[in-house]
Amino acid sequence: MPQKLTLEEINIALKSLTGWEYQNDFFIQHFVFKNFVDAFGFMSRVALLAEKMDHHPDWSNAYNRVVVKLRTHDAAGITEKDIKLAGLINQLS
Amino acid sequence: MPQKLTLEEINIALKSLTGWEYQNDFFIQHFVFKNFVDAFGFMSRVALLAEKMDHHPDWSNAYNRVVVKLRTHDAAGITEKDIKLAGLINQLS
Numbered sequence: 278m279p280q281k282l283t284l285e286e287i288n289i290a291l292k293s294l295t296g297w298e299y300q301n302d303f304f305i306q307h308f309v310f311k312n313f314v315d316a317f318g319f320m321s322r323v324a325l326l327a328e329k330m331d332h333h334p335d336w337s338n339a340y341n342r343v344v345v346k347l348r349t350h351d352a353a354g355i356t357e358k359d360i361k362l363a364g365l366i367n368q369l370s
Numbered sequence: 371m372p373q374k375l376t377l378e379e380i381n382i383a384l385k386s387l388t389g390w391e392y393q394n395d396f397f398i399q400h401f402v403f404k405n406f407v408d409a410f411g412f413m414s415r416v417a418l419l420a421e422k423m424d425h426h427p428d429w430s431n432a433y434n435r436v437v438v439k440l441r442t443h444d445a446a447g448i449t450e451k452d453i454k455l456a457g458l459i460n461q462l463s
Contacts, residue, residue, distance in 0.1 A: 313421055313426050314421060317417045321414065324410045335431070336430065336431055337428070338430075339429075
């Protein structure tokens with residue numbers, strides 16, 4: 278099982294993860310797109326990636342807005358898997 | 371613009387909309403699937419339908435769970451568009 282990171286490790290990781298914040302034990306980022314097609318297109322790309330990594334976001338969508346929250350539930354916190362997924366999501370957005 | 375329905379009209383509509391509830395000015399339904407692939411597959415089908423209808427849900431997903439909320443924002447309430455979309459989503463689920 279991946280190991281839960283310390284707050285210090287999380288803060289170091291966040292420096293290279295543009296747009297992500299650490300709130301209530303989750304990595305969180307709000308994305309805004311031009312319209313629903315672009316928002317759901319983004320979600321579809323993330324979904325394929327998440328399934329491949331077997332690491333899935335908690336997320337919501339309302340029209341052109343997507344909120345993505347990341348956490349490793351098994352570790353009850355942020356792990357390397359979240360850092361990796363957060364970085365890859367940034368590449369897709 | 372579609373007209374906001376009365377509470378009485380909403381309650382009549384809900385009788386034929388299995389699984390949907392009216393909460394805080396939204397139609398809401400919680401769906402549970404076998405896994406993420408099934409949950410996101412459902413979302414993808416709903417997304418195509420919603421875009422075609424130009425009427426989009428507010429929704430969230432966590433692994434195999436999807437929560438769908440419907441409301442006509444322009445009318446600040448439930449309209450015939452929500453009833454139609456709710457019924458079609460039931461057919462897709």
